[in-house]
Amino acid sequence: MRYRGTNDYNHRQPPRIGVLVTNLGTPDAPEKGALRRYLREFLSDPRVVEVPRLIWFVILHGIILNVRPARSAAAYSSVWTPEGSPLLLHTRAQAEALQARLTAQYGDTVQVEYAMRYGSHSIPEQLQSLLARGVQRLVVLPLYPQYSGPTTGSTFDALAADFRGRRWLPELRFVAQYHDHPAYIDALAASVRSHWQQHGRADRLLMSYHGEPQRYLEQGDPYHCQCHKTSRLLAEALGLSGEDYLTCFQSRFGREPWLTPYTDETLQELPAKGIRSVQVICPGFSADCLETIEEIGVENRDYFLGAGGERYEYIPCLNSEPGHIDALSAIIDQQISGWLPLSVDPDATQSRAVAMGASR
Template structure:
């Protein structure tokens, strides 16, 4: 059969709205054996590595996959929990919290699932679960505030590839960024303020984002600009002055030039310039993961302290905090406007009008 059908479909079932939240991915275990297929899937994506396919095949299979899985497994082992990968745990809890909020307001008419772009649960499996529950309209939210072809664009590729195999396609809405969404900015700012309530301000607040090769920016990717806009808006919300904060980029890979300034090199040089205390935040990560817990929380701490730093603090990602879930719920609900939920249609501004009438 050329096209995939829904095995549990009946013509009498009620149509529902589906919500799919997705994140980058995680291996199934912190082992070399589990890392190899995960890294192969991740690094084989042409959105992630824009290198001629034949050349990259030899580099990936002949060199990288023979050495990197063991090293990556050791890093994952340092952050792994009894429940599994932190990224998977937080994403699962985010989906659970969103389902609770939609159920409280819309009953059984809205269903929420989560997926990983690489690894499990896959985008295909999550779509299957939504469609089998009767979702005929689906909103997809990649949990990357800033758009990047390597992350958000790749998520859309996975959806598009899946849809080419299906007989009956759902209506689709795709949220490709929320880097300047005011409730998101306030969430990040409030998380920093909460940290300041129990810790004094540091000499410098550093906004660190996952890096990408510089040529992606030169080829038109908006990620670099959106990261800087997020920083600027959060700094404004905090009332910070120029010089009190900085944007850097982490997690570079290979010898190619990536977005600068590099987080690790910046931290190594700061103590000699009189910056003895720093606070780090990663606004591009909706969930804590290897890159925040190990790379920023531990590895870069060592760089800073070994070079004369005196105080280093990592401010956690928003994860499944109530304020973050409320923001994501509001963002998703805005993207349901005009769709029928049960017997009603969501209308933009309806709540605002009701609130105005009550005054």
């Protein structure tokens, strides 16, 4: 086996710290061909679909890839912007904001890049960009607050697969979850309060997370528990009682049982219980995408209003809002605190991280 290296590597290049923020990915265009390529890669990941490979190969190539791309292309077209995919735009903006924040603090010592698990801007491509800049210590921050095998676990798989073929490996720190980080909870609470100030409160605050099969929970995946902890901490920060909010799960796929209660069914049932106004937030999504803009913002709105609801509001994801960048910066500060070169004042970093945690 030949291991990949960096051509003309400069051994005198100053060592740097790299930060790689990652998200799920997006098709290159809202078109059937692009969706087919994207879905083939995404749904071929054994972390995403835990079905015997031969059986799944037949289902995927014989049925799903012949039906779903056209349907998904129509959905993506409804959220696509002149600049491209919302998820890609928001993830890029987050990385740029983090780079600006960390450059102001550390100069060019810390280099930030973003990558997608599937599709363009892949993890190997963006990782190579960081290593070419002299990165010898690397923090990987998957932008999934709650750990899940199909998301965070799959990201680590891709990273490990790339590292297996490299001649030289950087020191590595991998952020597996930040569902209960005080700065992240503060950012979520601030976004809800800001929405309340502009629109007032509704009868219920519904916290909707992406679903996953029930059997993953039964086999030890912590995602369900971490989602509920995020909800509880956010409710406490907002001063909500147990009757003021709900935790639900969306985007189920296939016929097997997924985590319940389901978001769509819950919204259809609430009006009959006297709940005529709801506000929905998605604390498991770091950036707005198809599942938040179209599924929550449009499809589930129709379910609620069609069942007799009177007022439905979606509270956008944190995206690149300053409070979110504060939270992500605090997480990164904690990870790199022991890696700082002597020319950087570690006391300033520690003070900032402590201040972020004490702000609750």
